[in-house]
Every structure is written in structure tokens, then in C-alpha cells.
Amino acid sequence: MSQGSVHIKDLVKTYTDDRGRPTFTAVKNINLDIDNGEFMVLVGPSGCGKTTTLRMVAGLEKISSGTISIGDRVVNDLEPKDRGIAMVFQNYALYPHMTIFNNMAFGLQLAKKKKDFIQETVTRTSQALGLNQMLDRKPQALSGGQRQRVALGRAIVRNPVVFLFDEPLSNLDAKMRVQMRSEISRLHGQLGSTMIYVTHDQVEAMTMGDRICVMKDGVIMQVADPLTLYRKPENLFVAGFIGSPPMNLLRGKVQKQSSGLVFTETGEQNAISIPIKGPLESLVSKYVDKPIVLGVRPEHITEESKNGSHVPLTSAVDIAEPMGSESLVYMKAGGGSFIAKIHGEKLFHQGQPLTVYVDTGKILLFDPETEAVIR
Amino acid sequence: MKPSHRLRLKKMLAHGFLLVALALVVLPFLMVLVTSLRKGNFPPNSLWLNPDQWSLEHWKYVLNIPYSEIVNPSTPPLHWLWNSVIVSALSSAGIILLSSTAAYAFARMRFKFRGHILQSLLILQMFPAVLALTAYYTILDSVGRHVEWLGLNTLPGLISIYLAGVSTNIWMIKGYFDTIPASMEESARIDGASPFQTFVRILLPVSAPIFAVVFILSFIYTMSEYPVASAVLGTPKTWTLAVGASSLLREHEKLWGHFAALAVLSGVPITVMFLLCQRFVIGGLTSGGIKE
Numbered sequence: 001m002s003q004g005s006v007h008i009k010d011l012v013k014t015y016t017d018d019r020g021r022p023t024f025t026a027v028k029n030i031n032l033d034i035d036n037g038e039f040m041v042l043v044g045p046s047g048c049g050k051t052t053t054l055r056m057v058a059g060l061e062k063i064s065s066g067t068i069s070i071g072d073r074v075v076n077d078l079e080p081k082d083r084g085i086a087m088v089f090q091n092y093a094l095y096p097h098m099t100i101f102n103n104m105a106f107g108l109q110l111a112k113k114k115k116d117f118i119q120e121t122v123t124r125t126s127q128a129l130g131l132n133q134m135l136d137r138k139p140q141a142l143s144g145g146q147r148q149r150v151a152l153g154r155a156i157v158r159n160p161v162v163f164l165f166d167e168p169l170s171n172l173d174a175k176m177r178v179q180m181r182s183e184i185s186r187l188h189g190q191l192g193s194t195m196i197y198v199t200h201d202q203v204e205a206m207t208m209g210d211r212i213c214v215m216k217d218g219v220i221m222q223v224a225d226p227l228t229l230y231r232k233p234e235n236l237f238v239a240g241f242i243g244s245p246p247m248n249l250l251r252g253k254v255q256k257q258s259s260g261l262v263f264t265e266t267g268e269q270n271a272i273s274i275p276i277k278g279p280l281e282s283l284v285s286k287y288v289d290k291p292i293v294l295g296v297r298p299e300h301i302t303e304e305s306k307n308g309s310h311v312p313l314t315s316a317v318d319i320a321e322p323m324g325s326e327s328l329v330y331m332k333a334g335g336g337s338f339i340a341k342i343h344g345e346k347l348f349h350q351g352q353p354l355t356v357y358v359d360t361g362k363i364l365l366f367d368p369e370t371e372a373v374i375r
Numbered sequence: 376m377k378p379s380h381r382l383r384l385k386k387m388l389a390h391g392f393l394l395v396a397l398a399l400v401v402l403p404f405l406m407v408l409v410t411s412l413r414k415g416n417f418p419p420n421s422l423w424l425n426p427d428q429w430s431l432e433h434w435k436y437v438l439n440i441p442y443s444e445i446v447n448p449s450t451p452p453l454h455w456l457w458n459s460v461i462v463s464a465l466s467s468a469g470i471i472l473l474s475s476t477a478a479y480a481f482a483r484m485r486f487k488f489r490g491h492i493l494q495s496l497l498i499l500q501m502f503p504a505v506l507a508l509t510a511y512y513t514i515l516d517s518v519g520r521h522v523e524w525l526g527l528n529t530l531p532g533l534i535s536i537y538l539a540g541v542s543t544n545i546w547m548i549k550g551y552f553d554t555i556p557a558s559m560e561e562s563a564r565i566d567g568a569s570p571f572q573t574f575v576r577i578l579l580p581v582s583a584p585i586f587a588v589v590f591i592l593s594f595i596y597t598m599s600e601y602p603v604a605s606a607v608l609g610t611p612k613t614w615t616l617a618v619g620a621s622s623l624l625r626e627h628e629k630l631w632g633h634f635a636a637l638a639v640l641s642g643v644p645i646t647v648m649f650l651l652c653q654r655f656v657i658g659g660l661t662s663g664g665i666k667e
Contacts, residue, residue, distance in 0.1 A: 087562070110567040
């Protein structure tokens with residue numbers, strides 16, 4: 001079955017002013033294939049074109065060039081209602097003057113479905129979402145989480161092949177967000193429909209997506225499953241965007257010393273040096289004495305040395321953020337600071353010297369000019 | 376001065392100011408009311424009537440009481456009132472229809488010269504309608520030769536002129552539409568609603584307050600509009616209340632009492648309409664549907 005697959009080919013969106021003059025290109029020639037039943041997350045900072053892309057899939061935004069297919073149909077010129085999609089908006093977009101029942105039934109009523117069918121579908125869906133006690137109320141009488149559940153229900157009753165989510169959890173408080181996150185994931189498991197989910201929150205992206213499409217300035221930076229994005233970011237942007245706290249990115253040079261290749265950070269004070277070992281050695285030969293960016297995640301700078309790939313690094317503590325079982329320690333470096341994740345219930349104070357161990361096996365190197373990973 | 380004294384002085388000044396403002400609004404109305412209840416025809420000049428000055432003669436005149444004693448069959452005040460109500464109600468309804476659909480287009484659709492058209496509407500509105508009076512007269516005169524019921528001396532003719540005054544209302548309604556997030560309509564579009572269904576079933580219900588405001592403002596304007604109506608409507612049978620009332624103040628015989636009673640009477644339909652519309656002028660109609 002491939003009816004729920006979505007194929008985006010050479011997609012471009014250029015906005016124009018009233019006179020038709022181009023003003024801004026939001027989406028620049030992107031290609032993306034989404035499998036039937038896949039949960040695809042589009043993530044990126046605001047203005048990266050992710051919402052515009054979703055709205056073009058929905059049919060709310062005209063396509064400047066390129067094609068979008070759902071199943072084996074090109075949908076460029078189809079009305080939204082004929083595309084087999086349903087959409088959940090960030091601001092719920094419920095109809096405030098209608099009851100919850102009518103909010104959910106509106107689409108079915110317009111499609112001239114039988115009354116019994118509408119009654120049955122809406123009742124069943126509202127039960128599954130825990131809304132069956134509220135069908136006579138208006139949206140105003142509901143809490144934020146309940147309202148977003150109504151919006152979800154309205155999408156479900158349409159029985160779409162593709163669900164589109166436009167930052168559906170951004171307006172909820174932190175607790176409700178976590179709850180709805182798992183509810184949407186469970187829904188995906190039950191329905192097995194294709195879902196395209198737009199968010200600016202990398203935690204949502206990592207926890208919900210089968211695959212994640214990271215976008216920036218209208219261009220796709222990388223498409224991969226969450227673990228691949230975490231382990232093997234293809235460029236500086238993805239490396240810095242995925243992961244919390246973000247990856248340490250240190251600017252400097254690789255130099256040949258008597259002990260071998262060593263990365264030395266740029267900076268007058270506190271500049272740190274890390275020896276380059278293992279498979280990286282052969283990769284950086286071209287970059288000796290040239291600018292380079294070294295990336296290492298905070299969770300790979302720890303207090304203990306487990307094996308031979310760990311090298312010690314001593315610097316002074318700048319700020320520490322104790323989280324209970326672990327602490328994020330900002331340590332002084334040439335370009336400001338780098339973050340280490342120290343396990344155990346410990347307290348640190350400013351200026352305290354600390355030796356941490358960097359797992360050189362997890363280090364990534366980037367070309368600062370192309371911003372691509374060196375491999 | 377002690378702080379408590381200063382506060383009291385401030386309060387007294389504020390109340391004094393409010394009382395003066397209130398008097399400016401209420402006193403003229405009371406004077407007209409008193410004049411309408413005063414025997415004989417005197418210009419409004421007092422707020423107090425001696426017991427022997429009371430009379431209902433003017434009210435009997437405007438209300439045609441008793442029916443057997445119609446004072447002057449050629450100037451029937453109740454007929455004017457009815458004319459006014461018809462003209463105002465139809466004009467206001469028409470203005471809502473025209474300006475809301477236009478405002479929808481300006482608020483939600485993108486087309487060439489959209490900004491320029493909006494601006495020219497605003498500039499056009501800066502010239503009072505009276506400036507085009509002679510043009511209106513000529514147009515209605517020639518239209519009336521072909522379509523009699525739409526020409527001079529007809530109420531539909533007058534209504535058609537009032538319908539032209541929509542540009543401020545377009546701006547006002549567009550401003551309201553702009554505050555309603557587009558996602559509600561987009562959601563309806565995904566649900567399969569046509570643009571017209573979206574307009575009627577989603578946008579109109581949540582825009583009731585602005586329609587009520589536009590309706591009542593148009594109603595008041597057309598109810599009291601004099602220059603255009605007096606030029607268009609020549610025969611007493613077709614007069615609106617404003618034209619009829621001014622006819623009572625003739626050069627050599629100013630019927631102040633009749634005029635005052637008619638003026639008070641003209642407030643009745645406006646008040647009724649205001650009370651009807653007021654129910655719709657409530658905030659928060661969109662609340663709940665959209666998270667701001």
C-alpha cells in the first residue's frame with residue numbers, strides 16, 4: 001500500500017507582492033520522499049520554510065514550481081478537501097460559535113454524509129479522545145489541551161491518508177505538551193497513517209519522528225532517523241541544532257606536533273588542545289594548519305576515563321548547572337566556554353580547576369567554509 | 376492642604392466636569408421634549424412649564440389622533456416615519472451586504488491594485504456626499520425616465536444613493552476581519568467548505584458585533600440624513616422624517632411644537648434598533664476557537 005506516501009519534488013515557494021513581483025523565496029528547491037505510514041518531522045528555526053512546505057502539501061499555499069504527489073496522484077492543483085489530508089493547526093483553529101460535536105462533524109456534514117454515520121463517527125472518535133462528555137459545549141468552555149484534542153478529533157473523523165500537524169503543541173503548557181506528545185505518537189501507532197509534523201522544538205522532533213527533516217533558510221540540511229542525526233550530523237547546523245544541551249563547536253587549527261596531530265583552539269586565553277586519534281587522523285591530513293571546527297557533545301566530555309580513547313582536559317569551571325543526578329558544567333575555553341556533562345550528585349564553584357575526559361572516538365570535525373562534516 | 380482634602384477637591388472637580396458634560400448632552404433633548412409638550416408654537420427656550428402651558432396637541436398631530444381630525448392630509452407625519460424606517464432599514468441591510476463582501480475580498484484575497492483601491496476608497500470618503508448632490512439628481516432624473524421606480528421622488532432611488540456610502544464601512548469591517556486569524560477559514564477549507572460557505576458559516580457568525588455596529592451607524596445616518604433626501608424627494612408623500620420635519624419650519628409659520636414632537640418621535644426607531652443590535656455587540660465571540 002502506498003496511498004499515503006508523499007513525494008515532494010523540486011519544490012519552490014516564492015512569495016510575491018500585490019503586483020506579482022517576487023519578494024521572498026521561502027522554500028528553495030527541496031526534494032523529500034515520505035513513506036506510507038511514516039511519521040516525518042520537519043524541524044528548523046522559524047523562517048526555515050517548514051510550515052510553508054506543510055501548507056503547500058495541505059493545499060493552503062500555491063506551489064511556485066515543482067510537484068507534490070500524495071500516493072500516485074500529483075496534487076498541485078487539487079483543492080485541500082480532495083487531497084485526502086487533514087490538518088491540525090498551532091492555534092487549534094476551532095469554530096468558536098459551534099459546539100464540539102459540530103466542530104468535529106462540520107467536514108462530514110459538508111461532504112453530505114448520512115446523519116447516522118456522522119453521529120456514530122463523531123461519538124466513537126470523541127470517546128477515544130475522552131471528549132464525549134463535552135460534545136454540547138463550545139470551545140470557549142474547554143481547556144487548551146481539550147481544545148487541541150478537539151482539533152485532533154476533527155482531523156481523525158475525516159479519515160485522511162495523511163495527517164498534517166503545524167506546531168500543534170506550541171501553545172500548550174509544558175506538562176500538557178508532554179502528555180499530548182505521547183497521545184499523538186499513540187495515535188500514529190493505532191491509525192498507521194502517514195503523519196507530517198512541523199515543529200521548531202528538537203526534543204519533539206527526536207521523540208516523535210520516525211525520520212526527521214532538518215531545514216534552514218528554505219533548504220533541507222539533512223533527512224535521517226533520530227539516532228543518525230544525533231550520531232552523524234552532516235553539517236555544522238544539524239550538529240548544533242540537534243541535541244540538548246547543544247554540541248560544543250570549537251574553532252581552531254590542527255597542527256602537527258611531536259606527539260602527533262593536535263587540535264588547538266583559537267583564542268588568547270584558556271585555549272584548549274585535544275589530540276586527534278584513531279580514524280580521524282587520516283581524515284584531517286588535508287586540513288593541517290588550516291581552520292577547522294571540532295565538535296564534541298557535552299555527554300562525551302565526562303569525569304571518568306573509561307578506555308584509551310579518552311584524553312584528559314583541564315580547565316576552570318565557569319558556571320555549573322546542577323540537575324540532580326548530573327551537572328552541566330560550563331568550562332572556560334578560548335572561544336568562551338564548552339559544556340561537560342558530569343554525572344553524580346556534585347556541586348561545583350566558579351573558578352574551580354577541573355579535569356574532564358574527552359571521548360576522542362566521538363569527535364566530529366567540520367570544514368568551516370563549507371560547514372560540512374569531514375569524513 | 377492635607378492629602379485627603381486634595382483628593383476631595385480633585386473628586387469634586389472631576390464630578391463638576393462630568394456634570395457639565397452630561398448637561399451638554401441631556402439639556403437640549405429635554406428642551407425639545409418640553410417644547411413638544413407646550414401649548415402653542417414657541418422655539419425651545421425653557422425647561423419649565425406652568426400647569427396651564429401643558430398640552431398634547433403636537434403629539435396628537437404627529438400621531439394622527441384622533442383619526443377623524445387629521446389636521447393636514449398632505450403632511451402625514453406617521454407616513455414620513457414609516458418612509459424613514461423603510462429607507463434606513465433597507466439601506467443599512469444593503470450596506471452590510473455590499474461592504475462585508477467587499478471587506479472579505481480586501482482582507483483575505485490578494486489581487487492587483489488591492490492597496491491602491493483601498494486607499495482611493497478612503498480618499499473618496501473624505502468628500503462629503505453632498506458635494507455630489509447635483510450629480511445624484513441628474514443621474515436619478517435620467518434613470519427615472521427609463522425605470523420609473525428607481526428615479527427621482529422614489530424611495531428606491533434614495534436608497535441606491537445611500538448604498539454608495541460604503542467605503543468607511545468597508546474599512547471598518549476589513550479591520551475586524553483582519554483580527555480574525557485566517558487559520559479558522561483555512562481549517563474550514565480543508566473540511567471542504569467553499570469560499571462562500573466559509574464566509575457564511577464561519578466568518579459571518581463570529582463577525583456579528585461589527586455588523587451590528589455598522590448597521591446601527593448606517594441606520595442613524597440614513598434616519599437623520601437631510602440634504603440628499605430633500606433634493607431627491609420632491610413630493611410630501613415620499614418625504615422621510617427629516618425632510619418632513621424641516622417642512623414644518625416654514626418661513627412665516629414656524630411650527631416649533633410640531634417639529635419638536637416629530638424630532639422626539641424620530642428617536643424611537645433608532646432606540647428600538649439600537650436595543651435590538653446591542654445584543655450582538657459583545658466581545659469575545661472568537662475566543663475559544665483560537666489560541667492567541
